[in-house]
Amino acid sequence: MTSVVRSLVRTTLCGAVLSCLLALGGAAHADALDEGQAAIRRKDYAVAVKLLEPLARNGHAVAQLRLGELYYHGHGVAENNDAALTWFERAARQGQAEAQVHLGNMYAYGLADPGNDRDPARLAAQWYFEAARQGHANAQYSLGILFLTGTGVIQDAQEAERWIRKAAEQGHADAGLYLKGR
Structure with missing residues (x-):
């Protein structure tokens, strides 16, 4: 074998071994x-x-x-x-949606220190929004409630209903009950 062929074989084998190790x-x-x-x-x-x-x-x-x-x-x-x-x-x-919901809950329920000059309700809304836009039903419902009450966001009944409806469409029980009661 020529040195070029040996080098090519060695490189190919090393790549294959590395791929296997990464897969393992x-x-x-x-x-x-x-x-x-x-x-x-x-x-x-x-x-x-x-x-x-x-x-x-x-x-x-x-x-x-x-x-x-x-x-x-x-x-x-x-x-x-x-x-x-x-x-x-x-x-x-x-981007882990379930973690974003937990984080939002911790801020919403006062279990996390938001640090200086930070509004915990606003932080809760931000994390709920991140998860809600990924389709997380609990986050959509929680964000809807924040819009309904004006907590951490500007109160907006239409925006509240939009998020709550998205949650209900995914089978979120409380969201469904809310919409039935309207």
Whole structure:
């Protein structure tokens, strides 16, 4: 074999090996995530934390969401709203809709410090909006209620009904009840 052919073969083999290793690494992450979520379902929270925390620290949005939920509820770890907020925010900033809803709830219910010069209701509305525009029914309903009451947003009955209707169209029970009662 000529040196050019050997170099080409070596490069091709290295690329193939690297692709396999990356695929296996991705599979390992998926396995750990699946196992972590299965541990949550069977209420084995200590195992869930052990499996999810490394993934969350490495930027996996779903693992960050689940770890935030564990801290929020005090499952497998001490209940800690600050830690829950941190994990929810990391996942929310990656576009994870469920984390955006949790973050909105924490601001709406006064469980998160908005920092200086920040309105918690406005932050709640912003996070609900991010999730609502992704089609998250709970976020759509919550955003609709904020528009209905003028909390964190300018009060607007038409905008409220638009978001609540979107939630109802997805089967959100409270949104459906609200629309029936109008």
